[in-house]
Amino acid sequence: xxxxxxxxxxxxxxxxxxxxxxxxxxxxxxxxxxxxxxxxxxxxxxxxxxxxxxxxxxxxxxxxxxxxxxxxxxxxxxxxxxxxxxxxxxxxxxxxxxxxxxxxxxxxxxxxxxxxxxxxxxxxxxxxxxxxxxxxxxxxxxxxxxxxxxxxxxxxxxxxxxxxxxxxxxxxxxxxxxxxxxxxxxxxxxxxxxxxxxxxxxxxxxxxxxxxxxxxxxxxxxxxxxxxxxxxxxxxxxxxxxxxxxxxxxxxxxxxxxxxxxxxxxxxxxxxxxxxxxxxxxxxxxxx
Amino acid sequence: xxxxxxxxxxxxxxxxxxxxxxxxxxxxxxxxxxxxxxxxxxxxxxxxxxxxxxxxxxxxxxxxxxxxxxxxxxxxxxxxxxxxxxxxxxxxxxxxxxxxxxxxxxxxxxxxxxxxxxxxxxxxxxxxxxxxxxxxxxxxxxxxxxxxxxxxxxxxxxxxxxxxxxxxxxxxxxxxxxxxxxxxxxxxxxxxxxxxxxxxxxxxxxxxxxxxxxxxxxxxxxxxxxxxxxxxxxxxxxxxxxxxxxxxxxxxxxxx
Numbered sequence: 205x206x207x208x209x210x211x212x213x214x215x216x217x218x219x220x221x222x223x224x225x226x227x228x229x230x231x232x233x234x235x236x237x238x239x240x241x242x243x244x245x246x247x248x249x250x251x252x253x254x255x256x257x258x259x260x261x262x263x264x265x266x267x268x269x270x271x272x273x274x275x276x277x278x279x280x281x282x283x284x285x286x287x288x289x290x291x292x293x294x295x296x297x298x299x300x301x302x303x304x305x306x307x308x309x310x311x312x313x314x315x316x317x318x319x320x321x322x323x324x325x326x327x328x329x330x331x332x333x334x335x336x337x338x339x340x341x342x343x344x345x346x347x348x349x350x351x352x353x354x355x356x357x358x359x360x361x362x363x364x365x366x367x368x369x370x371x372x373x374x375x376x377x378x379x380x381x382x383x384x385x386x387x388x389x390x391x392x393x394x395x396x397x398x399x400x401x402x403x404x405x406x407x408x409x410x411x412x413x414x415x416x417x418x419x420x421x422x423x424x425x426x427x428x429x430x431x432x433x434x435x436x437x438x439x440x441x442x443x444x445x446x447x448x449x450x451x452x453x454x455x456x457x458x459x460x461x462x463x464x465x466x467x468x469x470x471x472x473x474x475x476x477x478x479x480x481x482x483x484x485x486x487x488x489x490x491x492x
Numbered sequence: 493x494x495x496x497x498x499x500x501x502x503x504x505x506x507x508x509x510x511x512x513x514x515x516x517x518x519x520x521x522x523x524x525x526x527x528x529x530x531x532x533x534x535x536x537x538x539x540x541x542x543x544x545x546x547x548x549x550x551x552x553x554x555x556x557x558x559x560x561x562x563x564x565x566x567x568x569x570x571x572x573x574x575x576x577x578x579x580x581x582x583x584x585x586x587x588x589x590x591x592x593x594x595x596x597x598x599x600x601x602x603x604x605x606x607x608x609x610x611x612x613x614x615x616x617x618x619x620x621x622x623x624x625x626x627x628x629x630x631x632x633x634x635x636x637x638x639x640x641x642x643x644x645x646x647x648x649x650x651x652x653x654x655x656x657x658x659x660x661x662x663x664x665x666x667x668x669x670x671x672x673x674x675x676x677x678x679x680x681x682x683x684x685x686x687x688x689x690x691x692x693x694x695x696x697x698x699x700x701x702x703x704x705x706x707x708x709x710x711x712x713x714x715x716x717x718x719x720x721x722x723x724x725x726x727x728x729x730x731x732x733x734x735x736x737x738x739x740x741x742x743x744x745x746x747x748x
Contacts (some may be wrong), residue, residue: 218573218575221573221579224579225579227616227619228560228623232620235594235597235598236597238597238601239600295493307737307738308738311741312737313725316724316728319678319728320717321683321720322684323683323701324507324698327701328504328506328714368499368500379742380743425589429591429593431591431592431595431683436705446590449592449596450592453688454599454688459600463596463600466596466597477588
């Protein structure tokens with residue numbers, strides 16, 4: 205680090221940071237601040253909003269109707285995150301034990317699924333669960349069902365599609381820590397007589413607790429903020445807060461209410477994921 | 493593992509089947525085989541124009557994302573100043589936000605800046621939203637860079653520019669390219685930010701598909717969906733061929 209002024213580097217580091225910092229402040233931090241400010245504004249006809257300092261939007265956002273929607277959103281996100289954890293962690297673990305060439309094939313599939321537009325996922329699951337082209341035809345052919353049935357829209361469709369978009373994200377967040385796991389730990393457990401399943405549950409899971417908590421928090425927040433799938437594959441009982449935020453913001457032009465709903469959603473997301481992280485970190489500290 | 497792979501592949505298979513229907517119906521298995529829906533996608537302007545818009549937005553958003561991520565990752569690696577670590581935290585934050593909140597933030601910001609509906613707004617908002625991906629890969633690239641090699645070059649009299657060109661860049665290139673491709677593909681597929689910023693003025697392909705879903709399904713959508721999946725699989729497959737995909741995604745260097 206002897207080149208160009210040693211560790212501090214003079215003005216160079218700050219000069220190089222100017223664009224990244226400016227871009228993130230203006231395009232990421234400022235929008236959050238503006239949401240917070242607008243959530244106290246008043247809605248006016250023929251314009252987007254007018255400056256004010258009222259709590260009406262929060263009164264509306266915390267009314268029983270939206271609280272129930274919030275409950276539905278949280279339950280859906282928790283359920284999807286739980287399924288992703290239960291499926292994604294063993295999947296990632298087995299994946300990292302494959303030879304690299306085969307790992308690459310699975311990783312390409314996971315990445316391609318992850319990048320697939322939520323719109324396309326919603327479309328394909330609505331086809332999968334439809335009467336004319338869905339899996340029920342297969343079940344009729346197998347003799348399980350008497351006649352083809354439609355399962356979309358409905359809760360099953362929402363859950364299946366949300367897991368479909370969240371699972372690749374789960375796998376990719378679990379992948380780095382799981383692949384760095386020391387294989388000798390598992391071998392030691394096996395030498396001591398633990399079955400592979402038991403070794404996984406009693407050695408792998410506890411060691412990875414911290415990374416797992418972080419990944420689950422990320423997936424929870426992602427599902428909490430999903431719009432397309434609950435809107436298009438769900439019936440009104442499955443409509444989550446994002447559906448109503450979008451509805452208020454775009455179709456009803458009530459940006460202050462949309463902003464207040466977004467703040468509430470964000471707070472719930474932060475609180476739940478902070479809880480998850482505390483859970484993961486706390487246990488880690490005890491072990492250390 | 494096979495079950496998970498099947499779960500991920502099944503919708504793609506159904507889409508592929510439906511896209512081959514000879515008539516304007518959505519049957520699986522298809523009734524009659526034809527490629528007319530693929531032809532329609534490429535030749536009809538109401539599909540090909542949004543597709544072109546999406547590609548342009550994604551190409552530019554990827555540039556924005558990398559242009560933010562690369563200098564940031566470099567400063568963190570080279571000097572590790574407190575300021576750079578604070579900015580780094582911001583760079584990882586967009587992915588930890590509910591997507592709908594990010595989109596609403598973009599909508600309100602562009603209204604306040606009186607630019608609502610301008611095509612460039614979605615490019616900038618996508619670029620910043622997706623910055624986490626190139627940031628993660630480029631940070632990994634720097635982490636794998638041997639500092640002693642860099643210092644040796646400096647000791648032997650190489651200027652900072654020469655070091656950057658002959659030592660840093662060749663080692664870093666796969667990570668930068670992979671980060672760009674991740675950002676590109678995700679921007680191409682992104683719906684909610686595109687909808688809230690330019691949904692009514694500069695319709696991108698995901699927005700177009702979603703709008704069309706309300707008026708009934710067409711096999712064209714299945715054809716497009718399959719093409720999207722294939723483009724993504726092809727690009728990531730290419731990354732896997734050229735570079736070390738497990739390593740790019742955060743596995744350590746130990747190979748078997």
